[in-house]
Amino acid sequence: MNKAECDKELARLREVFAKVDPEKADLVDGLIQDAAFLFAENAELRKVLAQTGTVKIHPDNPNLQKPVEAARQYLKNVGAYAVIIKTLNGVLNKNMLDEDDDDLGEFE
Template sequence: MSKKAVYQQELEKLTEIFTSVDESKRKLVEGLIEDAAFLKSENFVLRNTLSETGMVKIHPSNPSMQKPVEAAKQYLKNVNSYAVIIKTLNGILNKNILDDDEDLSDYE
């Protein structure tokens, strides 16, 4: 799968999840959805690279000398940013569900 395909797949998935959300909220999170898709696609590439190189370089003659690979550092930063975005988006979804439940309680 290509980086572009991963981006498109994540963008479509998140956009579909937010179809039932109020349009003003959907517009508000549009950028976050795009950022999440971007981070997902970037990490796809980094993960493929890391599966070949590993996350830590180990000195060939002295295994106690180790150095983290720069791609691994970036991967972890991206994962943390992605997690924050997804948590934020999930909070908006849950707020939307609670709002819908409150609307239904008016008919009880």
């Protein structure tokens, strides 16, 4: 994994959550770290898969194929990353709804 890429993504995600209630942001900080890790890990796996492909094909018998382990791991990571991002997005949306409610209270 590229640590610089992970740190860059971690900073980006924390910036997105800068306006979230500090207690909520602290609660999801582990998910933010996991998302940054998976983002960087998948970037590395994509580089490998660009060179190797996702399936090894037997040179003498094209009907014999074998999935590359990096492709399997990439798909697992993408699934986990999607769940984490969906969860984080839910926290952001809830925070935005809470802010909108405050504005309506001032209107009344």
